[in-house]
Amino acid sequence: MLKAGKPKVERINLTQKQNFLFNFDLKPVELENYLDEYLIGQKEAKGIIATKICTHFHKAKNLLLKSHRLDNVGFIKNNIIIIGPTGVGKTYTLKLIAHKLGVPFAKGDATKYSETGYVGGDVEDLIRDLYYEADGDLEKARFGIVYLDEIDKIASPGDIIGPDVSRTGVQRALLKLLEETQVEIRTPQEGLQMLEFPEENRNKKGKTTLNTKYILFVVSGAFQGLEEIIKKRLKKQSLGFLSEIEKKEEQKINYLKFVTPEDLVNYGFEREFVGRFPVIAVFDPLTEEELFEILANPNNVIVLNKKRDFKVYGIDLAFTDSAFREIAKEALKEGTGARALARILERILIPFERTLPSYQINILGVTEELVKDPEGYLRAMLSNPESQKWDEAYREAIFAERDRIHLYLEKKKTQNQKLPLEITPKRLNLLFDIYKSEEVEVTHALEELSSIYRQVKAYEGSFSKRNQIQAIFTDEAIDYVMEEVLKRDQGVFTFCERALARLEYTFSFLKETTKRNRFYITKMAFLDQDKFLEELLKS
Template identity: 45%
Template sequence: MEEFFSRKYGDSVKLGVLSTEPDQARTADEGTETKNAPLDLQFDYLPRDIKKYLDRFVVKQDAAKKVLATAICDHYNHIKRCSVKGPCREYAKQNIIMLGPTGVGKTYLVRTIADLIGVPFVKADATKFSETGYVGGDVEDLVRELVHKADGDVRLAEYGIIYLDEIDKIATPTNILGRDVSGGGVQRGLLKLMEETEVSLRTPFDLTSQLQAAMEFQSKGKVSRSVINTRHILFIVSGAFNGLADIIRKRMGAKAIGFNSAYRSAPRDEDFFQYAKSNDFIEYGFESEFVGRLPVVVSCHELNVDDLFTILKNSEGSIVRQYINAFDAYGIELVPTDPGLLTIAQKAYEDRTGARSLVGVCERTFREFKYNLPHSSIKRLEVTAELVENPQEVLKGILKESEAGQLSEMETTFVMIADEWSKRNGIQIRLQPEAARLLSQKALESGNEAEEVFAETFKDYEHGLNLIRRTQGIQQFEITPDVIRDPRATLDQWIRAYYISR
């Protein structure tokens, strides 16, 4: 191969081996001793421990938290048992399907659990994948990404969590004709991953991987197959599942009528999700084998205004904390109030995208404050309902008040600088109040220090005024606003008047 590149490209191209695989990647022909190496992952949580931890970050969704916590404990306790007693074959893996509208915390729940346990976590959109061999991502790339998230630790990656959102978008309608590469094909691709298979860490269609394999064959006479086993990788899929409630309602028939009467108002679609069965998902458009590999069903409910308010005020993952830190970097204390947070929650609820809306509302509210306040004298910003409702008007008022305070403080500074200049040069200059204000405005507008503005304004006055003082005996000079507006012209006028008087 080196000769081929040399003949085709000369010395301009050199072929070398670039290792793209983790050092810990094991090969398919390694002995069982390596494959069954003890698991380093320490898991000693009880379901209530996980639920209690989730409560710190995710508001509401109590039923979902309990089901998730129990399934997670079952899964990782099984792994722990297998690592001690050896391979455990008879076990139905607790892969999970999560139902619920957008912005209710589905992704956040899973990510928080992964952080707690200490396993790598990969999230992807199911609609970005296609059946192997077609245009689009390969579902096996998700497994390889786990290795990347585990910093190359294949053993740790084999106990990670893969989360696929918008799984409802790959449901295949029963009346579809022809080959469906974006729905059924992806389901079939996920089937073997969700049970147990070995995925090559070399991407089949990657040029670098192919060149590396060729060089390895040239040097060793064979190509090792570095793989990762999916036996203990937990798969969690989720989606809004629009239309699934109608299928459940239809199946329940008369029971659904009694179900409806239990609600003071008409039940929402997600209220039916807790009654979802395998046949409902199959009718929705999923293959029976695919549904069979997702035995745990978790239902999440829409968040109301009070829930969003609680997230803002009490959640450890509240977006408000991010803005508090952002303002703190500029030396500004951001002080949320209950009315202000409630107004943010109300605006977010109107967007109808759950907790995700909180970020958008906060950004629209605080964007101009983050830009303007660092340049002001403001050190404290109270988040009131009025501020959230009319951020631009409140900002204008704050800046105007701040500027007035800065002007007053700056005027005093300029008077002090003028006194020091007078003592240093033996010439008395007196700043009129309006002159001091004009100097202050120049300083604020230019962003320069008061000393710089004063020095630039009166840079030639020491010699000019000394000349007048020595010849005419004038000891005090009145600095009017006109002097500040055009200091050079004023000094020239005073000196000309001196010569004329002679």
């Protein structure tokens, strides 16, 4: 039950142990760059969302770090309305942000709720879900994100007789949550007890409550029909530039970009409800090129999940660019955005997933030919499994995948995004090996490779300190160590200790006799130590 009256001001001690905000220093551009790793297109919407979410948490941090005399100063939240068609990445964007920030994330469907006191879900359950997502950590839950989808479905048409408990009623019920109120946290068992023994539980004290002051709310929907409202308003205003644009048939206007709060009121939302959302972000429909880029992105979970499906049968799956372009073309016709990509991939590949595990076939290169006629391609494979055609298709696909990773890394460089380590040709091969063997996003593969690199540099420092010298591993030596520990599934320190143990005496001897302190550890030190020592002594 929502509680009326002045909200209780709770003291929050912003300490390193208790709150993630203590070390929060993420900048809007950094968050936007992170979204770019996974989400194709939507540049304007990503910029708005990344900026306002970063600002929300920085503002909360600033307020909490100030003296308590400022606690009662109004805190206006950057609650966000996201407008856009299905399958363009609205939910995915918020999940990525919550993951990056490390905050709890609760998602709900607006159509499941009704006004408090009526049959249907209670909107306060959203806050309780957030508490459970935070594993019962009250401090963490206070800075979570609540995401409510299908919000356009609770807009009231205005012609309903009697109480509209599932539309306008839900809007009214959300109002206090959107600003600040106390929500009592109940476990499912407590909820049942309240129903069975209401008198006994009515006056129970010591309940856990969660304050919504710093919880960020994001709502989204496709808003069918809103475009017509906007178009009508713009035509009434006789905007000259709009008339000029409309005359050009090739120019398709996204009228949702011109949305105003008044348009949302006319759509069926309470003025007070719209006022609680000062930020509006509009997602564009995906183009055929963007659908292709989604598939070609080496962080794309749709393609990676399909590869994992085949991997369980020991079959390695790879895709050519032309196959992705054909899939993107088909997906555009369906008009459901990125969701169509997953459906088309399943439709094309299920016959292979069902049949190939029964044959001694462990590779499959997905080409344009396969996409256009999967059944015919499968019949040809089974009738002549020894044909070189299948190996050639797989090789073409593998080269295409490697090129896509190279392009991904080059793009990061052009955008001045710093890579965790310099990518030499050898390291690109190692990165691709991790990406293929573990079927993970390239960002994860890059982090794994950079983690091994950091371990090598850490060993370099440890080796230097122990022997009181300056040991410098050459790039070639580092690449060799990284390759070997990946191949052997062995720790860096264990591998290097075994390989370099006999060299320590030589370094100590040279240091004493030649007063030399700096030594370069080359690849030869691992492959042929006698030759390495011979060259070292000569130098």
